[in-house]
Amino acid sequence: MIKTLTLNPALDKTIIIESFRINNLNRIKKVHKDAGGKGINVSKMLKNLGQQSTAAGLLGGAAGNFIINEIKSLGIKTEFIKTSRETRTNTKIVDPVNNTFTDLNESGSPISFRQIEELKTKLFTNLKTDDILVLAGSVPAGVDNDIYFELIKEAKNRKIKTILDADGPLFEAGIEAAPTLIKPNEHELELYFKKDFKDLKMMIRKAESLLDNGIKMIMLSLGENGAVFITEQGKYKIDPLKLNVKSTVGAGDAMVGGLAYALENNLNLREMIKFAAAASSATLLRDGTEMGSLKDLKRLKKLIRITEI
Ligand SMILES: Nc1ncnc2c1ncn2[C@@H]1O[C@H](COP(=O)(O)OP(=O)(O)OP(=O)(O)O)[C@@H](O)[C@H]1O
Ligand SMILES: O=P(O)(O)OC[C@@]1(O)O[C@H](CO)[C@@H](O)[C@@H]1O
Structure with a gap:
């Protein structure tokens, strides 16, 4: 079983503006509204792969x-705690003329201590040995930065595998608990190492050093430059595909979805990497925060090239 946790979900409002200009009147061509937030997107990707998961977290207003209606209509199991405050709306500006993708993310309404405690208690019900818990995204005010650390520790006590996708202090604290798999992007890694990586080799060496914490697998996503997968068993460079990108939002989450699928179904390492890369590539072909289809994933997977480095 796979469970995804989204402590700070978002209604993603994607607005399409051709030739977007600041300090000017911009006419919106199209608007998309999607259920968003990293863990929720992972559940959406898994659903497209035919893999059931349970989406958990906090939602309100x-x-x-x-969001809950959207996820339910997709047939995803839900386990959300209702909050009295409105869930945030994140605005994404897509300019198809200049090929720019701009994220405007709200911080999210504060959460009470009581509700966080309730969530912690409920989260582990139904989770057993070898299940997978995906912890992804930012947290609203009121939630401590060591929340993922605490949950990963608890998961490890119960022999549950964990995937962490977070940035800043959440990432910093979370990796101390040695999750099974992490998916930092370049920016997240730079924040952690307080370094501006000019050289890919240096970045890979630094990422590799995180294996010393007890982390088993690292998928370092590099946006339009592809990705690098790192384990004790080897390192692999994944070439990006040249695609007609509609939206980059959620490409990383789709990748996490592919990784969770591969772990759950015991795919071998090469298959796991190709699956994850194809899931993110398929998602780039979709508007807004829609996840890639299984049909596109299968087609693109044949084009993914990986090289041991
Ligand atoms: N412009 C692009 N062209 C080709 N492939 C891309 C592009 N952007 C992303 N990808 C693919 O998607 C993967 C994940 O993207 P990225 O590194 O942007 O994740 P992310 O920063 O976690 O994204 P998000 O937080 O929006 O989910 C990359 O490793 C790459 O394989
Ligand atoms: O503010 P966070 O929690 O870091 O990221 C939230 C978010 O940008 O992540 C998803 C894409 O990865 C979107 O659905 C959502 O709006």
Whole structure:
């Protein structure tokens, strides 16, 4: 079983503006509304792969209702705690003329201590040995930065595998608990090492050093430059595909979805890497925060090239 945790979900509002200009009146061509937040996107990707998961977290208000209805209509199991505050709306500006993708993320309404405690208690019900818990995204005010650390520790006590996708202090604290797999992007790694990586080799060496913490697998995603997968068994460079990108939002989450699928179904390392890369590539072909289809994934997977480095 796979469970995803999204402590700070978002109604993603993607607005398409051709030739977007600041300090100017911009006419919106199209608007998309999607249920968003990293863990929720992972569950959406898994659903497209035919893999059931349970999406857990905190939701409230009209945006919260929109999100829960969307996820339920997709057939994803839900385990959200209702909050009295409105769930955030994140705005994404896509300019198809200049090929720019701009994220405007709200911080999220504060959460009470009581609700966080309730969530912690409920999270582990139904999770057993070898299940997978995906912890992804930012947290709203009121939640401590060591929340992922605490949950990963608890998961390890119960022999549950964990995947962490977070940035800043959440990442810093979380990796101390040695999750099974992490998926930092370049920016997240630079934040952690307080370094501006000019050289890919240096970045890979630094990422590799995180294996010393007890982390088993690292998928370092590099946006349009592809990705690097790192384990004790070897390191692999994944070439990016040249695609007609509609939206980059959620490409990393789709990748996490592919990784979770591969772990759950015991795919071998090469298959796991190709699966994850194809899932993210398929998602780039979709508008807004829609995840890639299984049909596109299967087609693109044949094109993914990986090289041992
Ligand atoms: N412009 C692009 N062209 C080709 N492939 C891309 C592009 N952007 C992303 N990808 C693919 O998607 C993967 C994940 O993207 P990225 O590194 O942007 O993740 P991310 O920063 O976690 O994204 P998000 O937080 O929006 O989910 C990359 O490793 C790469 O394989
Ligand atoms: O503010 P966070 O929690 O870091 O990221 C939230 C978010 O940008 O991540 C997803 C894409 O990865 C979107 O659905 C969502 O709006």
